[in-house]
Amino acid sequence: MNARILVVDDDPAIAEMIGIILRGEEYDPLFAADGKAAIDTFRGERPDLVLLDLMLPGMSGLEVCRTMRGESGVPIIMLTAKGEPTDVVHGLESGADDYVVKPFNPKELVARIRARLRPSLPDTTERIQIGDLEIDVAGHEVRRGDERVNLTPLEFQLLLALAAKPQQVFTREMLLEQVWGYHYKADTRLVNVHVQRLRAKVEHDPDNPRIVTTVRGVGYRAGAVT
């Protein structure tokens, strides 16, 4: 069965055009023109990925994003028309996994969608222990003792990438390539924002992280700084 992608955009032409491209790549597009319809379709159809325009009539894109993220970990890619840097950060903080700036080209869009739908997970099936967390790679699950830690697929992927090589320090660029699938220089804020979100879920004290630690001037690594 083809992956189903919910396209949320108030401009019918752009939605239709994106639909044509998605069908060309063997995806099944679903459409919503405003925030309410988007939430309804999201709940009714359970899409595999959401393309979300941030500028929507009625309910704002950020709000739609927060609502969806509150209900599931489905990958959300923002379509942002504004070139203003702060909008990207707001979008990411609302729960979006990645973003594409309009105007974009079809290859770029498809590459972003692919990276989210088919995450490249490290080649391992064992269980990984990091701090007091246990990562079940096959089961896509993270546990602290008996308690399940609820991560989105992206957060899981980010944590796994770090935890699979606990001795290695990952630069933001390396993480962008491995987790987001960027093969060229991209926005390192993606990493910063998602590390913050991940810490908020897995750390006992997010201000004093022990699982995902910062290596100043380089990047991040799993485990305590030794």
Added chain:
Amino acid sequence: MQWDWRVWRDRLVHVWRGSLRVRTIVLTVLLSALAVTVIGVVISSSVRANLFDSRRDQVIAESGRAAEQAQRIFTTAAELGDGTDVQATADSALATVQRSTTARYTALLRVPAQDVPRVIDDQASRDFQPGYASTELRATVIASDGTDVAWQSVAVDSEDGLDPGITTGSILDTISAGRYQLYLVYDLSDVQQTLDFVQSTLAFGGFALVALFGGVAYLVVRLVVGPVRVAADASEKLASGQLEERLPVRGEDELATLARSFNGMADSLQRQIRQLADLSRVQQRFVSDVSHELRTPLTTIRLAGDVLYDQREDFPPTTARTAELLHTQIERFEAMLADLLEMSRYDAGAVQLETDPTNLVRLVEESIIAVEPLAEERGSEVRLVAPGGYFEADVDARRIRRILQNLLGNAIDHGEAKPIVVYVDSDERAVAIAVRDYGVGMSPADVERVFDRFWRADPSRQRTTGGTGLGLAISLEDAAVHGGELAVWSQQGEGSCFRLTLPRRRGDELGGVSPLALPPDAEVAA
């Protein structure tokens, strides 16, 4: 100590220059003190002269009378005959003199060098000092005849130092025993006391007057300068952006007029600034709206164009070429829209720097690698000469990269397939990047316009980088927003050099100096 003195002098000069209040009060006090001193001196000297003159006249008259009485005693004794004791006559004459005058000391001295035998001894009061009658006075007295009284001012010893005094001298003829000088020494300390009293009264009055002037000046200055200072404070606050600042208006005088016109000015300023702010908001809003409204259809067009472009090989040749043209022109349109929006953002002052510690040499290397395909195509070799700049500078890498892409693109476009050299160097204050080409160069008139919007060096020249005409204008803004500067040098036939200078720390001033010369060829061996 020398240093201290200068500090104090500087401080005084500062206070003097800095405060109209201090200056006015000090000047008023100094000038009134001068006037009061002059008046006081004139009054006191005139009083002194008057007091002295009248006392002197009185003393001379008294001495004259006393001398006459004494002379009469001698004359009477001579008329009575030889039987009289000359010494007793002299004693009685002297006693009469002492009785009838207020002189403190008396002296009866024989005129020296007379043929008549000495019968009467010289007589003087116990404390009479020879100095009380000076040689000159004695000479005058000896030369005088009978009724004249000579005088001189002397200092008379008293219990508490010296008192002013007058010595009068006259000549007495004892007829039988020759001529004698009669000296009377008067003490003027009472006159001195009066004078002292007058002078101290004058001095006290003078001080009081000066203090009064000072007080009046202080009051006047407070009344006038106080409001001026309030106005100055208010202007400063207004200038620093507190547009609500106003002056209180009291009464109908000049200061009230000042306050009213100041408030009028502030109102007008506030109104205009509000209008400008509104305009700026409208502009930003417009930019944001245009951004959305234009980009949405452009996104669709771009997607459609790309879909067609990707399938062009399946099209007949004309349609395929059409798809290619559509594709390149959409890209150009997109670049132009992006530049226009960026320019509008700068115009609206809505630009925010996103700085990160960035190694500029590495950034330059990356930029060179990015343009290498184009450079190879045009036959230019791009070289990097970096004696300095290997540190992390706080810059917005996206903007610096944009500047470099721009400068490198221009250098390749106008470089005539000759080598292009990129220099990076730094000093303790700044870091500079210069892009030097050895191509056609520009005329001085072109150099002046090179940063103008939509200006192109040579409209007929083939463009490969597809510039929008806004590139250098945006680069200039990108440099300025970092607190840096973008400078240009060019000579026809010798090529051009663009030099970007950035302060090492954000917010530092460049002061117009750069670690690299313009052009830097001579300084750094390529």
